[in-house]
Structures are given as structure tokens and as C-alpha cells.
Amino acid sequence: MGRRHVTDEMGEPLVLDWRAPVSRSFYRASARDPQGVAVRRRFGFSNGVLTSFEDERLDRGEELGTTSRILTAEIERPRVGPMRDIVATIQPEQDELVRADLADSICVQGAPGTGKTAVGLHRAAYLLYLHRERLRRAGVLIVGPNRAFLSYIAAVLPALGEVEVEQATVEELISRVPVRAVEPAAVATLKHDVRMARVLHRAVQAQIGTPTDSITVSDGSFRWRIGLEPLHRIVEETRREGLPYGTGRERVRARVVSLLQRQAEARRAESPSDAWLRRMGRCRQVADFLDAVWPALTPEGLVYDLLADPARLAAAADGLLTDTEQALLTWAKPARTPKATRWTAADAVLIDEATGLLERPTGFGHVVVDEAQDLSPMQCRAIARRSEHGSVTLLGDLAQGTAPWAATDWKESLAHLGKPNAVVVPLTIGFRVPAAVVAFANRLLPALAVDVPPAESLRRDGGLDVRTVADLTAATVAEVRAALAHDGSVGVIAADDAVDGLRAALAAAGVPTASADDVADAERVTVVPATLVKGLEYDHVVVVEPAAIVAAEPRGLHRLYVVLTRAVSRLAVLHREPLPGPLVTWSATGEG
Numbered sequence: 001m002g003r004r005h006v007t008d009e010m011g012e013p014l015v016l017d018w019r020a021p022v023s024r025s026f027y028r029a030s031a032r033d034p035q036g037v038a039v040r041r042r043f044g045f046s047n048g049v050l051t052s053f054e055d056e057r058l059d060r061g062e063e064l065g066t067t068s069r070i071l072t073a074e075i076e077r078p079r080v081g082p083m084r085d086i087v088a089t090i091q092p093e094q095d096e097l098v099r100a101d102l103a104d105s106i107c108v109q110g111a112p113g114t115g116k117t118a119v120g121l122h123r124a125a126y127l128l129y130l131h132r133e134r135l136r137r138a139g140v141l142i143v144g145p146n147r148a149f150l151s152y153i154a155a156v157l158p159a160l161g162e163v164e165v166e167q168a169t170v171e172e173l174i175s176r177v178p179v180r181a182v183e184p185a186a187v188a189t190l191k192h193d194v195r196m197a198r199v200l201h202r203a204v205q206a207q208i209g210t211p212t213d214s215i216t217v218s219d220g221s222f223r224w225r226i227g228l229e230p231l232h233r234i235v236e237e238t239r240r241e242g243l244p245y246g247t248g249r250e251r252v253r254a255r256v257v258s259l260l261q262r263q264a265e266a267r268r269a270e271s272p273s274d275a276w277l278r279r280m281g282r283c284r285q286v287a288d289f290l291d292a293v294w295p296a297l298t299p300e301g302l303v304y305d306l307l308a309d310p311a312r313l314a315a316a317a318d319g320l321l322t323d324t325e326q327a328l329l330t331w332a333k334p335a336r337t338p339k340a341t342r343w344t345a346a347d348a349v350l351i352d353e354a355t356g357l358l359e360r361p362t363g364f365g366h367v368v369v370d371e372a373q374d375l376s377p378m379q380c381r382a383i384a385r386r387s388e389h390g391s392v393t394l395l396g397d398l399a400q401g402t403a404p405w406a407a408t409d410w411k412e413s414l415a416h417l418g419k420p421n422a423v424v425v426p427l428t429i430g431f432r433v434p435a436a437v438v439a440f441a442n443r444l445l446p447a448l449a450v451d452v453p454p455a456e457s458l459r460r461d462g463g464l465d466v467r468t469v470a471d472l473t474a475a476t477v478a479e480v481r482a483a484l485a486h487d488g489s490v491g492v493i494a495a496d497d498a499v500d501g502l503r504a505a506l507a508a509a510g511v512p513t514a515s516a517d518d519v520a521d522a523e524r525v526t527v528v529p530a531t532l533v534k535g536l537e538y539d540h541v542v543v544v545e546p547a548a549i550v551a552a553e554p555r556g557l558h559r560l561y562v563v564l565t566r567a568v569s570r571l572a573v574l575h576r577e578p579l580p581g582p583l584v585t586w587s588a589t590g591e592g
């Protein structure tokens with residue numbers, strides 16, 4: 001079994017695809033439930049050379065589990081460059097998630113390094129293998145937190161033979177308008193509040209009017225009239241159908257035309273031509289009627305009207321948003337038109353919601369969302385619109401939530417995603433971070449106010465070094481130089497505003513560095529702003545001044561937790577200022 005199906009020259013299978021149904025028992029068989037497997041043999045390779053093999057005689061009750069030396073060697077191998085696949089060593093609890101049915105939406109809560117990203121990517125590959133035709137048509141989407149992360153994972157699916165998968169950030173998914181402005185966090189947070197969905201819905205509904213006049217149309221030969229009563233009926237009926245607003249408008253038009261058609265048929269005893277029907281649908285009287293009772297809307301126009309006009313907002317937000325909140329949303333100086341407006345990222349979220357109210361978006365057959373704890377309710381809804389007829393795999397860790405609207409309960413996120421019945425499954429075995437480093441980072445957990453199962457690291461190796469230093473820059477350069485004596489990548493993680501200085505200091509010391517969003521870069525050292533490091537990992541991590549990382553943002557302790565859990569082999573923490581409170585107890589014991 002392996003990454004791809006391989007046959008000999010006679011067409012006989014030599015290697016079976018890891019995703020084939022027959023491969024399943026390789027991953028799932030255990031001494032207690034051998035599933036017909038007598039011996040499981042794993043081969044170890046290095047650079048194309050067979051280096052080892054390992055047998056488990058399940059029929060004699062032998063089972064290595066996580067003590068497998070091939071697994072240990074694989075997870076302790078120094079990391080360099082982009083993420084790799086884990087086909088050879090997928091663990092049973094991961095395999096259950098990877099091979100869940102296409103119809104099943106699942107949510108995985110897992111501590112740092114438990115393999116959530118790996119599971120999500122392998123699940124996408126598995127589903128594409130099993131439902132190739134269906135998913136090729138419907139599409140599979142991977143959503144990640146930023147471009148650096150997406151480029152880090154970009155090679156995994158192609159390595160598994162899957163190239164037709166879209167990978168995007170949420171911001172890219174909803175980029176109907178260019179984002180050209182920033183706004184205070186309080187305003188953005190309010191726009192991400194799920195109440196805004198109701199405000200927008202009401203604003204759209206408020207556009208639907210009541211007919212006040214009958215319609216009289218002439219086609220050159222005859223005059224036709226539709227009275228008020230049938231017009232009322234048409235509008236009411238269509239409103240009740242709850243279609244997207246734009247579809248509703250066309251439905252009203254079609255119904256008006258169909259009444260005209262019936263009159264024409266009765267009078268002439270034959271059906272009018274398609275051209276006649278089209279002409280009637282576009283004639284001025286029908287267009288005027290539509291503009292009066294069901295005017296054409298654009299998503300940008302709808303959001304613009306709400307944010308530019310306090311009266312409109314008040315009408316739509318009555319009982320939903322307080323006066324203060326409404327004032328917060330209203331622009332002090334609106335641009336002259338929607339087109340001239342400098343939209344913010346949160347406006348783009350509102351515009352996407354509005355788009356969903358006006359027209360039905362095309363969706364994907366399956367959506368994998370990574371780092372999902374950072375999605376706001378409104379962003380969840382944006383993804384829900386794109387997976388309405390498909391399923392989702394939601395991956396995340398509540399302890400790593402750094403957005404102002406970060407999730408605190410997966411059930412809520414799942415409800416906003418339209419998948420309230422999805423199961424929440426924990427992953428608890430850590431494959432990345434050495435036990436000593438996990439223990440250090442876990443000091444923060446009680447301060448993070450989330451209820452998550454703690455992880456247990458498989459790694460007994462690795463090193464942790466927490467040091468007070470006099471000169472942060474000089475100490476960082478020295479630390480990086482020492483790290484370069486080992487194999488593997490080196491990640492220097494600092495508060496965003498310290499990154500340029502550190503990069504320059506390293507360059508001056510003759511150490512070239514890469515930036516996080518360029519995984520193709522051959523440099524072994526990367527200097528990463530703390531806000532971009534989510535989901536990434538480096539063999540040796542140097543964290544510079546934790547206090548500054550915490551001070552830089554409201555959920556700074558959550559950010560620090562992310563930062564401290566990026567190391568595969570060694571973590572060095574360099575600080576001048578005292579360590580943030582929750583970590584201090586630890587260093588006060590003298591271990592640091």
C-alpha cells in the first residue's frame with residue numbers, strides 16, 4: 001500500500017492506493033480487532049532507499065501502536081520546507097475522521113500538533129478518490145487562515161495526486177469588493193455579529209412594496225389589463241416562497257407575463273410567441289410595476305444604504321441593535337456612491353451576506369475549514385452558503401482563537417454553518433511539540449478560558465530553554481547561529497513590529513532569512529510575525545519577548561499559546577521583560 005496505485009508491466013497491482021477500501025484494515029486493524037490481518041509490515045525509506053521494516057503479528061496479539069519505531073522516526077524527523085503527507089503513519093483515530101462518509105459533516109477539536117490539518121487534507125484526498133465524478137463537478141474547497149499557511153500546505157494534495165482542489169482564505173472567498181479601508185475593532189466586531197444577518201434580511205424585505213395600481217399594457221393590437229387584486233396575490237405569493245430576492249423579482253415578472261399570456265390566449269385562441277412574451281416582460285409598464293414593488297438591488301447598494309442612512313438602518317435594526325450600536329455602524333461621511341466607497345474587510349462580510357439574500361450562490365461538494373475557531377458567526381454563514389448541499393470538515397482548537405469573535409463553543413459555530421448535528425470529535429495525541437514544550441505552553445491554558453481536552457505529546461525528545469537576556473537582538477542572532485548547527489528549519493517568532501529589526505540584524509550578521517509566505521525559498525531561517533504563524537511549524541523555534549507578543553493584541557495570551565506550540569524539536573524563549581503572568585509560576589520554580 002502506498003500513496004498511489006502502481007501496477008507492474010502486466011497490469012497487476014504492486015502498490016494499492018492507501019484510499020482503496022481494502023487499505024482500510026491496514027490502518028484500523030488492532031490485536032483486539034485484527035479485521036482479518038495476520039501480519040502488518042511497515043517499510044521505512046529514506047531518499048528512496050529501504051532502511052527498515054517492522055512487523056506486527058496481530059494474529060499473536062502483537063501491536064506496536066504509537067511505539068512503532070517507524071512512526072517515531074517519521075514524527076521526529078527534522079522538518080524542512082512545506083508540509084508533507086502522512087500516508088505511511090495515519091493513526092487509527094485520525095483514519096476514522098479521514099474515511100468518514102461524504103455526507104457526514106464533522107468538527108475536530110484538537111490541541112496544537114494533533115494532526116488536524118493533516119487529517120483535513122487527507123480527508124479531501126480520500127473523498128475525491130471515492131467520489132471522483134461527483135466532487136469534480138461540485139468541487140472541494142480548503143479554507144485556511146492566511147496565504148502563508150496556504151502556501152505551507154499547498155504541496156500536500158498534489159503529492160497525493162489531487163490537483164483540482166481550491167484553496168482560499170475566507171477573505172478571498174468573499175472578495176466581491178476590494179478592501180481599501182480599516183475601521184476600529186469595535187465596529188468590525190459588530191459587523192461580524194450574527195444579528196447583522198437579520199438586519200440585512202429585514203432591509204431586503206423592506207424593499208418589497210404593495211401594488212397601488214393595476215397594469216395596462218398594449219401590444220399594438222390589443223390592450224391588456226391586470227387588476228390590483230391579482231397583483232397583490234402575485235407579490236404576496238412570491239414573498240411567501242422565500243426565494244432569494246433577485247429570483248423573486250424574476251418570478252414576479254414571469255407571473256405578470258403569464259397573466260397577460262392567459263388573456264391573450266383566451267382572446268386569440270392561440271399561444272402568443274416567445275418574442276411576444278419577452279416583449280411583454282420588458283415593456284415599460286411591467287418594468288415600472290416591478291421597480292415599484294420589487295426594485296432591483298445590488299449587494300453593495302443594500303449595504304451602502306444601511307451604513308449611509310441612519311433612518312434605513314433604524315428601520316432594519318429596530319429591536320436588534322441598540323442606538324449606540326446603530327451609531328457605531330453609521331458612516332460619519334458616506335462616499336457619494338457605493339462604487340466610490342472604501343470598503344473594510346468587515347463590510348465585505350456584510351456584502352457577502354447581502355449577496356446571499358439576493359441570489360443563490362454556487363456551492364462546493366465538500367469544504368474543509370482549518371483554524372475554524374477564528375471564524376466569526378458571519379464568516380461561518382458565508383461558508384454555510386457555499387456548502388449548503390455539501391458537507392464540511394471543521395478543524396480547530398478553541399485555545400488558539402485569536403480573533404475578537406473567536407468561537408468558545410463548537411456547537412455555535414456548527415449552527416451558524418448550517419450543520420448543527422455534526423459531531424465534535426477530539427484529537428488528543430500530539431505529533432509535533434515535544435512533551436517538555438507542551439507542558440510549558442499548557443501553563444497558559446487556565447488563563448485562556450476555554451474548555452478543551454489537554455493533549456498528550458508522543459515526543460519525549462526535544463528541548464526547551466527559557467532565558468532572560470540583556471540584548472534581545474544579539475541573543476536572537478546567537479541563538480539562530482547555534483540552531484543552524486542542527487538539521488531542520490529555524491523559525492524566529494516575534495511581535496509583528498519587531499520582525500523587520502530582527503530580519504535586518506540577522507542579515508547584518510550574515511544570516512539570510514525567508515519570509516513566511518514563501519515556502520519555496522531555500523533559506524533555512526524564517527522570521528515570522530506572531531500573527532502569521534498559526535498552523536505553521538519549524539524544527540527549531542526562537543520566540544523573542546513573549547510579553548511584547550501578548551501586549552500587541554487583546555487576545556495576546558491566546559496568540560502566545562499558538563506561538564509556543566510551533567516547535568518540532570527545540571524551543572528557545574528569549575526575554576528581557578518579565579514573562580507574562582501565567583508563565584511566571586513556571587520560571588519561578590527555577591526550571592528556566
Ligand SMILES: Nc1ncnc2c1ncn2[C@@H]1O[C@H](COP(=O)(O)OP(=O)(O)OP(=O)(O)O)[C@@H](O)[C@H]1O
Nearest residue numbers: 086089090091112113114115116117118431432535
Ligand atoms: N499520523 C501521523 N504521522 C506522522 N506525522 C503526523 C501524524 N499526524 C500528524 N503528524 C505531523 O504532526 C505535525 C502537526 O500536524 P498538523 O499541522 O496537522 O497539526 P494541527 O493539529 O493542525 O496543529 P495546529 O493546531 O498547530 O494547527 C505535522 O508535521 C504532521 O505532519
